Amino acid sequence: MTKFLFTAMTTTPEGALKHIGGGSLLIAWQLDGKRVLIVGGGVVASQRIESILTTDASIFLLAPSDGLIARTRRLIELYPDHVSHLDRTFSGPEEIHNMDMVLTAIDDAEKSRQIVLMCRAAKIPVNAADIPDLCDFYFGSQIRDGPLQIMVSTNGKGPKLTALIKNRVQESLAGVEGDAIMKVGALRKKLKERAPGIGGPIGQQRMKWMSAVCEQWKMTEFTQLDEEMIEKLLDEGWNKKRVPTIEEVGGYRLYAEDGASFPLNVGLSSIIAFCAGAIVTVSVFILRQRR
Amino acid sequence: MTKFLFTAMTTTPEGALKHIGGGSLLIAWQLDGKRVLIVGGGVVASQRIESILTTDASIFLLAPSDGLIARTRRLIELYPDHVSHLDRTFSGPEEIHNMDMVLTAIDDAEKSRQIVLMCRAAKIPVNAADIPDLCDFYFGSQIRDGPLQIMVSTNGKGPKLTALIKNRVQESLAGVEGDAIMKVGALRKKLKERAPGIGGPIGQQRMKWMSAVCEQWKMTEFTQLDEEMIEKLLDEGWNKKRVPTIEEVGGYRLYAEDGASFPLNVGLSSIIAFCAGAIVTVSVFILRQRR
Structure with a gap:
């Protein structure tokens, strides 16, 4: 019973810490009941809306109507309880008033920089799309299965590879x-x-x-x-300071959850191998009878 | 060439967003050159030091010397350039002055709550160990391979399962x-x-x-x-608006990177299946000859 904790405690710091420095701190930010301002209406803005919709935040999308792409428009229509559209361009410091997080997703780098400086002064966490140097935090590729959330980040060094790695990670999950x-x-x-x-x-x-x-x-x-x-x-x-089995509490044991507990992982390659074994044997018999 | 982008753009928001609300926003927080205060010297404090050592932050560990466990002491010794030990108990609001992040890891829930309230007033991101309601953000289980960082979070609902899921995710990576x-x-x-x-x-x-x-x-x-x-x-x-192959730029193509591009994944089960095929065929021959 103590094995797990024992192992975790006796790993030396020297051994456990292979990577010192250079990385980000990956965290699960809490936005329940918070207010998030997204500036912009394009592709990145729509992705930002989708990221924040994972949480229970109120989203304020600040962009003139004629600057909204179809996907952003559709998200505003679909989730009126979550997304409020502010139909104007960013006017000044009053826009970030009472916001708990600000995300810029506009092509104007200088305007983005100005917004970031306002946020920094007001100590509001801020992300500026495509300008990593200005960001308090980066986004990554995300997987979600109810309470399980997995984030894949390449620290801005390979945003496209994250999607590939994310797929590989997703395939490794059993779905339960x-x-x-x-x-x-x-x-x-x-x-x-x-x-x-x-x-x-x-x-x-x-x-x-x-x-x-x-x-x-x-x-x-x-x-x-x-x-x-x-x-x-x-x-x-x-109560008895022990770990009962699933059967003891009225459940049943399942096999083949991930292949490891199932004696034979019967796949296509096994079927092919079985047939190959049969064919080779038949061939040997035929060749011996011909002699 | 446009296939990838096309697919990403035409997914409907209805289809893409399976999980609305209830989750956290997983982000990669930037701590390069920032100051992080950790209050406490026990097991959780040592884990917090290790998490922050991933980044380039300056760590301030606030705890009386007699409250340090061996692992925390060892981390302070090993990384003097990263970790400064403040040998005292938390004295008041001046302790969080100039800090960019605060992590409490003490058993005293009331003291934790007081520190959190100070941080909230000063708009400093704060995490209080074992008191999720007070946290601006949660930690999760992390994997790192250079610039690649993966975080597994169960949103505080199953901290022990994250370790298991993390192992599964780690096994799905090729290591390159x-x-x-x-x-x-x-x-x-x-x-x-x-x-x-x-x-x-x-x-x-x-x-x-x-x-x-x-x-x-x-x-x-x-x-x-x-x-x-x-x-x-x-x-x-x-320059030519196309994607050359690895051979065209002087590299060589590898097979069997992840099994998918290799025609047959020959494992133990295939060998057993091959033998089974042979044995079954031999048995059939013997039975037919006996008649």
């Missing part, structure tokens, strides 16, 4: 991760109700037990959890 | 991505020198051509690029 995370979240919440308190020994005990469960259970097993099974898992597991 | 991105970055830089200008038609032309190259070249092909080959690629490609 989002569901499994939600069930683990529900389990964690119930555990906190049963053993409340922030930090300290109780927090560490909770973390250790959750780690052990996550290490021993398969992703697909978590997706089976319902309220009753969660209670049983806490009764038989947390 | 970081190198390939650096080469693409060098190509992009040379292209910008040849065809300068921010935004506008020239910027779009550059983006289109880079997209086409990234789509048609394999990851391992990019790793071969040197300065001479980059010049040749721009001469034969950008």
Whole structure:
């Protein structure tokens, strides 16, 4: 049960830190109930709207109507509760008043720079499209499956390759991760109700037990959890300081989740190999009979 | 050549946006030359130091010496140019003065809350360990290969599962991505020198051509690029509005990069299937001869 934590703790800083410096800090910014200003109406502006729609922010799109591409227009129409269109060009510092984040997506680099300076003075996080030097943060390519979010960033060095790497990452997922995370979240919440308190020994005990469960259970097993099974898992597991199997709490074990637990990964190549084996053997027989 | 862009542009917002709301905005925060205050000296504080060491920020670790765990102490010793130890407890608002980011990693939730409120008033981005409601942003599990950074976030719902998903993502990478991105970055830089200008038609032309190259070249092909080959690629490609092959610029084509371009993925299961085919055929012959 302690194996997981033990491993994590005994890795030396020398060994763990292969890459010092030069990178960004990848973070999940919280925008629930916040106000985001997007300046511009073109392709990049439409991408920015889509990125922010992932969150629960209020989006303000500042651009004259005749500067909107079809996609931006469509997004404004589709999500009136999320996107407000301000039909004008950027007029001055009052535009960023009360904003929690500002994204410029205009071709005018000098205007972008002016907006960035205003934001910097007001300590509002800002991103200026295509001018990395002016950005507080960069965007990356994103994958989402419910509560699971994955970001691929090349730190502005290869925006096109990120899409390719993103596809590769997406293919590596089983598709059940989002569901499994939600069930683990529900389990964690119930555990906190049963053993409340922030930090300290109780927090560490909770973390250790959750780690052990996550290490021993398969992703697909978590997706089976319902309220009753969660209670049983806490009764038989947390209360008894152990990790029950999925069967013990009323679920069933699945095989072949990711090939590793299934004895034979039968694919097209295996079928071809089987036929090849048969053909070679038949050929040997025929050749021997001809002699 | 325009296929890639065409596909990206014609996806409808309705189809592309499967997940509206409820998520975070995953971003790559820039900390080059910035000052980050970490309050605490325990396990979480040591993880925070490691996260920030990825960047070029100056780290200030605020914690009394007797509250430092061995790993935190070791990080302070190993990276004196990056980490300054402030040997005291958090004393008041002057501690966050001139800081660009603050991370609390202490067991005292009330003190954490006070620090967060000070940061909020001063508009300094802040994260309070184990108190998601107080955080401007969350951390996630990270992968790094040079300029490539990948973050896996479960939005605080399953911190332990992120490690598992991270491992799966890591296994999906070929290990050449970081190198390939650096080469693409060098190509992009040379292209910008040849065809300068921010935004506008020239910027779009550059983006289109880079997209086409990234789509048609394999990851391992990019790793071969040197300065001479980059010049040749721009001469034969950008200047002639086309995408040359790797052979045309003096490189060689590789197969089996990720299995997809290799005709048969011969694994253990294929060998077993081959033998099975042979055995079944022999059995059929023997049974027929016995009759």
